[in-house]
Amino acid sequence: MTDITTVVHNYIAMWNETTPEDRRAIIAETFADDASYLDPLQAGDGRAGIDAMVAAAQAQFPGLRFELSDGPDNHHDRVRFAWRLVADGGSEPVAAGVDFATVAGDGRLRDVTGFLEPVG
């Protein structure tokens, strides 16, 4: 059982981890076997699908870094948190959003939905 704060910090770390082996290790710790991710622009089913999605995002937007900006706020088996995407050395976010997720019995994320916030 991993506490939700650790899981959410690991989730953010996953988006920043560009070494495939290390990223997959984070994904195994962070997501349930049957996990999925869906936001307006991308989707991933299962750990392999999520890994491929994150790798594609990193390739498309190099030099950007995800940060947790609010939360996690959780109750029962539900959690939400806010994030922003910043350029290395930059202060203004280039993207931001809120993620909602359900949490499996062992504390890992099951279904993650991302929404985008306006920036700039």
Add this chain to the structure above:
Amino acid sequence: MTDITTVVHNYIAMWNETTPEDRRAIIAETFADDASYLDPLQAGDGRAGIDAMVAAAQAQFPGLRFELSDGPDNHHDRVRFAWRLVADGGSEPVAAGVDFATVAGDGRLRDVTGFLEPVG
């Protein structure tokens, strides 16, 4: 198929509808058969459970009115929106929150999760 903006406005109207027959009619239009609701303080399973939950909330907090304060923002089969609870004639909210939901194939809400925002 009901559009998501109508569904979300009906959802807010449900919280304000104190006539049981009218409230249940709104619930039938708004929620899928297998819908559920969960926030930090209350839960309802199925349309009857949601109706009982809303009736209990109305009895506990008379004279308060729900308003949509942001959204709906939706993509795929997911939606989020923000609400506030105001006293009749009041301007400062006494409570506020964000709801996240999945949407059934016919456009009605399936699983709704509420989170509370700080107010005051």
